[in-house]
Amino acid sequence: MSHRLATGDSAPDFTLIDAAGNDVTLSSLRGDSVVVYFYPAAATPGCTTEACDFRDNLASLGAAGYKVLGISPDPVGKLAAFSAKESLTFPLLSDEDHATAEAYGAWGEKKNYGKTYEGLIRSTVVVDPDGRVAVAQYNVRATGHVAKLRRDLGIDR
Template identity: 65%
Template sequence: MTERLTAGDAAPDFTLPDSTGKPVSLSDYRGQSVIVYFYPAAATPGCAKQACDFRDNLGDLTKSGYAVLGISPDTQAKLAKWVAAESLPFPMLSDTERTVMKEWAAFGEKQMYGKTVTGVIRSTFVVDPEGVIALAQYNVKATGHVAKLRRDLGV
């Protein structure tokens, strides 16, 4: 497993397709702060709660200078259905090969119901305008995470 990223590390750049198939790169956001979050699966209860929390708080996050990108191993087609169903107004990116997740240490061994499994590690990062990790949070909870993140960011 890749070593976990911490504040001060350069954020690994990536280009992934969004729910419409359009390529989105982290470098597209250079000059502004961006929240990059990794989640296990679109259209599941926990992931829907987290995505809808980001959706419902997007106005305040945007006013404070933050863009939001969600990344999962789902296909572009599955993401397209989910984005439409939940009216998600920010890019949801498809990392079916889990390449970006591995580079960001958001895929690997984790504890789930007392067992060690391999999968997506629910994680959130704040990348500053220069492309440096300002905040790295691993093993976050789906429920209440956006409220905690807002407190951490003073938003």
């Protein structure tokens, strides 16, 4: 299992391709707080719920100084279709080799219906303006996660 990040750790830098085919580099967002959330698969029920929750809360997160990046192992084409279908207005990034998920501790052993396998662990890491981890949450639930994150960050609607 990959190493999980903790508050105060330096957030691993990455450059990934977004749903529109553009490179997005975390270090280019220094000076901003960034919510980096990892989800297993675009267009699945839980991931759709979580993405739409981030979309619906994007204005208040932005007003509080947070940018949002969603990362999954999906290819760019699947991300583009998902983004368009759900009217998502924040970048979805493709991490097909799951190297970024591994660097963030969001890739590891999972259990489902009695089977054990390696996969993406639904996780959220908030990176502060200096590139350090402000919040690291692992094994989060798709439903209600954004509301809990907002409470943890002290963001009122």
